[in-house]
Amino acid sequence: MAEVGRYYDGETGQRLTVEVTLVETGVLRLSHPELQNGPVPGQLDWPFDQLRALPDQARDDQLIVTLVADHSDDSSLIDNVRLTLVGAALIHDVRAVCPLLDKRDVARGTGFKVVTRLGMAVAAFVLMIFVILPAMANTFANLIPIEREVAYGKTIVRNMERVFGGREAGQLMCSSPKGDAALAQMVARLTENTPTDYDLNIAVMNNDMVNAFAAPGGQIVIMKGLIDKAKSADEVAAVLGHEIAHVESRDPTRGALRAAGSAGLLSMVVGDFTGGGIALAMTQWVLDASYTREAETQADVYAREMLGRAGVSTAGMATFFRTLEESTKGGPDLPTYLSSHPSSGSRSDLAASFAEMQSNTTSVINEDDWKALRSICDGHSKTGKATKGSKT
Template sequence: MQGTPAQFFDGLTSKKHTVTVALSDDRQALMIAGDTLPGPLRWQLGDLRALSDTADTERLTVTRHAASDDEAPRDVARLVILDPDLIAWMHKTRPNLWKAETHPGHVRKLFLYAGGAVVATMLMLFVILPAMANTLATLIPIEREIAFGKTVVNQMERQLRWMDEDRDLGCTNPAGRQALNKMLTRLTAAQEMQYDISLKVLDHSMVNAFAAPGGQVIILRGLLDKAESPEEVAGVLAHELGHVESRDSTRLALRAAGSAGLLTMILGDFTGGTAIALIGENLISASYSRDAEGAADLFALDMLEAAQVDAAGFAQFFEVLKDMEGIEIPEYLSTHPVTGARARQAFDFADAQGPTNPILTDDEWSALKAICKGD
């Protein structure tokens, strides 16, 4: 192949050298010659690497595979080939022309950096954020917590009625509301509560109850349907009130908010509404720590004792939930783990209780069960 015009850049200066380039006699290298070069240059064909950032398709810019301090081990010099025939021949015969080059160990470093990023993210999500949430939960003024909790509850309601957005889930049967208020008053009468409890029942088949920040407590109709006595519901309600008083739901919400913020930085494009939705979803499926669940159980038992409500109902509800395993897994069972030890603790507590009185009459219990059936 005869010499053809090309351009050469030594990479050390900005000067462009007008050169000719041709195949060597043994056809194993490109020979580069020019009046402004110190002498002819021999570039082995096997060392040639094309630069993929060349925008002009009518030219081919190549360099050599060589030791360097750059990310890719390449020579700083560049050769711009202008001859279409030579460019076509290079594409056809040089399989390594577009081979990506990295320093030895570079891939290993990338994996190490990626692993470090994952570890740092997990550390933030599971260690630092929970610790920050525990601290912040004790610093937020109750008034702001209540306002925040109402926003979260509204989002939770939207999530629960996502298939029928125009439907009002609130259960407002007057007799049922009166029975529910009587239960709440009986449980809290002997307690010094931090919050004015906002308690509502939502018309949803999920077997669940949950606490939101600021004293918001929600019971779903599915839980009332499964309960066999008002004392069972009272035990669950007292348990959720324990989470309220310990501000567990606020800690969980803050942790979810922090997680949303961290994921925003990592993944991008999370809106404020999405963060609130994530918080709501976390609270609907609230999975508190074993210590938090144990503390809420003890709070519930003490509350039932002070209100002279039979704690056997609380224990019996554990049994109702366990009987449902293998048939359907209720939300309350999956997010508030039912263990034999927790049930036995409640039964043992009930055996040692003093005098108790029914928390609702039969008629009031029937009204509570029917709270979602209209006025």
């Protein structure tokens, strides 16, 4: 028994009310005097296995079907013709004899296209991470206003305190009148003949780690463990000069921006420091910072020249690096050319050679001030967990 449906040829917009018959030969036959595209005038046969239901059906009481496109590489894979079936019985019968009605066809070569585009996406991601973002970080590090960089650096230092267990800002920072004065005198001696672009904010954190960190915007943190490890104030001054070099070169800013990605770049540009995840990513980079060998070498050169202009011997720098080298003996040690940092031994030799050319040098601060600096954390409550290690 024939039912009726609404047929659209997809070209003229003309609608024909056609008779629809399910033929045992496996075709859905459409009949109307004006149908001229079939092998028989007034008749079109749509094979059951080529019928497809459109994915978006607006009504439950009708079914819109069409044909698979003639060419499997057609972008739509669906022909433009449409046939709207009405009547529950007809819809039920069509669904019963057309098992592929709801199939979503995939064009020939789709797998290759997917693999190709996935490869392109991976390549784009790698390009973004290892080329574009570093280039953007380098560019923005030189364009960001210093006051904005300083604000972000302070946020990173605050997060650094949280990492080491501080619950309140400044809780882990050591301070005493004589110790603060000694540290200020050391900074003044170093920068007197080597002006800096930043108002340096240098603090001592009550932690046993033998390290010092440079954060964006002139923020430098020296760990108490480093002061305890040093045999003289000149050793601390050498490390401080090295960290000041990183600050002046904006190495921490570039590295932190790369660590935080595009979100970090945007937040730094607009001055929004409320993104905790971004600030934490930058803080973690500062704590784990591994600068390039070139950046480390340049920082050592800067520190030696700074000490030289201040009239401070670089012998302390040589001693400090020699101590670090001795502390790593017995453990795995990469050759210099495989390391991202110059070896402690070569750094010590260069500092020692520089010291031999110096004359009329004096200690960066006197013995009483050095004692005051070593005692800056005395009586300070250590709430953070002490961590042993050396990365300077």
